[in-house]
Amino acid sequence: MKVLIVGSGAMGSLFAGKLKQHGVDITLLNRPNSHIKAIQKTGLQIVEQDGNLATIDLMVKTNAADLNNDYDLILLFVKAFATESVLSNVLPFLSRTTPILTLQNGVGNMEKIQKLSPSRNVVVGGTSTGAGIVKPGVVEQRAWGSTFIGSTVPEKYKQLLEQIASLFSAGGIKTHVSENVQSVIWSKLIVNVAYNGLTAVTRLTNGEAIRTDEGKELVAKLVTEAVQIAERKGILLLYDDPINECIRLGIEEIGKNTSSMLTDVLNKRKTEVEVINGAIVKEGKKHNMATPYNEMILKLVYMIENSYEQRL
Numbered sequence: 001m002k003v004l005i006v007g008s009g010a011m012g013s014l015f016a017g018k019l020k021q022h023g024v025d026i027t028l029l030n031r032p033n034s035h036i037k038a039i040q041k042t043g044l045q046i047v048e049q050d051g052n053l054a055t056i057d058l059m060v061k062t063n064a065a066d067l068n069n070d071y072d073l074i075l076l077f078v079k080a081f082a083t084e085s086v087l088s089n090v091l092p093f094l095s096r097t098t099p100i101l102t103l104q105n106g107v108g109n110m111e112k113i114q115k116l117s118p119s120r121n122v123v124v125g126g127t128s129t130g131a132g133i134v135k136p137g138v139v140e141q142r143a144w145g146s147t148f149i150g151s152t153v154p155e156k157y158k159q160l161l162e163q164i165a166s167l168f169s170a171g172g173i174k175t176h177v178s179e180n181v182q183s184v185i186w187s188k189l190i191v192n193v194a195y196n197g198l199t200a201v202t203r204l205t206n207g208e209a210i211r212t213d214e215g216k217e218l219v220a221k222l223v224t225e226a227v228q229i230a231e232r233k234g235i236l237l238l239y240d241d242p243i244n245e246c247i248r249l250g251i252e253e254i255g256k257n258t259s260s261m262l263t264d265v266l267n268k269r270k271t272e273v274e275v276i277n278g279a280i281v282k283e284g285k286k287h288n289m290a291t292p293y294n295e296m297i298l299k300l301v302y303m304i305e306n307s308y309e310q311r312l
Contacts, residue, residue, distance in 0.1 A: 001167055002070060004029060004098075006090060007077030008036055008060075010263070011103065013139045014131040015075065015173065017046045017056045022171040027059045029067065029090065036060055038137025047140035064090045073164065074100045076113070080275045083112045091117055099160060101149065103127055105192050105260065106275025107185055110152075121157055123164070124181050125149040126188025128249055129173055130257035143206075143254035146174045148188075148238060150181035178238065186230050187238040189279065193226045194219045194246040195254070196261035197277045197297035200304065203262060207255025210247060219246055221293040222277070229283045229291070261301070268308040273301040 001024055005016045008030035020026045030036050043055045061067055071094065078086045083104070099121035102109045113122045128145020149164060151157040154177070161177045168175035178184050195206045198218055202209055209215045220243045227242050239245040264271040277294040284291035 001025070001072045001163070003027070003073045003075055004067065004071040004094070005075045005077060006030075006086060007079075008039070009077060010131040010133045010139055010260075011127075011129075012075075012077035013039075013044055013133070014046065014129070014141055015077070015103075015168075016058055017044045017054070017139065018171040018173055019167070020056050020058060021054065024167065024171065027061060027067070027071070029061045029064065032062045034136040035133060036062060038135075042137060045138045047134065047138065049141060049144065064093045067093045069093065069095045069098075071095070071098050074098055076100055076102045076104060076109075078104065079270075080104050080106045080109055080272050081270065083109055084116065087113065087116050096120065099123065099157075101125055101164060103147075105188075105196070105272050107189055107279045108275060110181070110185070121151075121160065123149055123151045123157060123161060124184055125175075126184050126191075127173070128188075128191065128253055130254050132258050132263065142257040144174075145249060145253040146176060148176050148178045148184045150178040150184040152181050154179045154181070180236060182233075182235045183238050186226075186235045189276065190223055190226045190230070190237065190242055191246055191249060191254075192276045193280055193294065194223050195250065196259045196271075197273055197294075197301050198222065199259040200261040200265045200271060200273070201297065201300050203266070205255065206250045206257050206259060210250045216247060218293070219243070219250070222280075222297065225284070225289075225291045225294050226280050228289060229280055229287065232287050232289065233283070265301075265304055271301055271305060273298055273305075277301070 004027050006029050016028045043057045046054045096119050101123045103125045110124050127147035130143030131141050165175040261271045277297045280294040
């Protein structure tokens with residue numbers, strides 16, 4: 001399979017390296033930056049779970065006009081707020097039949113993609129795999145959870161979904177197919193709701209955020225609000241006890257990870273809080289349901305974003 005990965009942040013780079021290691025033909029697309037330049041010069045280096053360093057040569061493109069049009073799959077890892085601008089620039093150079101898999105955070109990504117390219121097959125994924133960029137060209141895997149993928153019409157895309165799951169799993173990214181795409185989206189959203197905003201505010205890793213009873217309590221409050229919204233919308237989640245599952249993930253699988261939102265805050269960048277905790281607040285207003293904890297996190301992260309230059 002020939003795969004184009006759009007977005008070379010920690011997760012895009014990790015997936016690119018893992019898949020390339022197992023023989024997948026990978027092209028990585030991103031605007032020029034120090035990370036991309038390092039990969040082009042010396043290859044991508046991945047710090048594995050055992051501390052060993054793997055170096056992978058990758059095909060890197062920085063201009064959409066230089067892409068081929070024979071990819072079998074487009075894997076999207078850009079920030080949710082950049083979906084429309086990035087794809088508007090990229091899609092004109094690609095085949096209109098190439099399917100897209102979005103593994104982005106938040107809600108609404110699938111709808112944006114379908115609106116931009118109605119003729120394409122769009123599948124959605126959520127992953128508890130995590131990574132961080134140690135320095136330009138070097139990515140450390142910090143979480144080893146499962147990945148779930150699905151589609152609004154699973155019977156139509158069954159073969160594609162199974163092919164992707166098999167490909168990812170062979171590359172060391174445990175992947176399962178779900179017949180309910182909203183379950184995939186909301187189950188991943190709830191994990192993001194639990195950790196992203198909270199760690200961005202406290203500047204703690206996922207595991208450190210729940211080391212104390214206070215941290216566990218805040219996670220429980222944030223998750224409870226999100227679960228109540230999901231129940232009101234009739235969405236069946238992938239796990240029976242969302243609070244305990246989020247805590248378990250933080251202890252066993254994603255504890256070492258620095259969340260993407262905390263990474264954005266540390267680098268003084270715009271975050272995805274609007275499509276994570278903000279999505280819960282928005283849905284709460286729509287259904288006349290109070291979401292005070294998620295609203296608090298939303299406002300705190302907005303305050304941080306809007307005061308980067310005033311920090312003590």
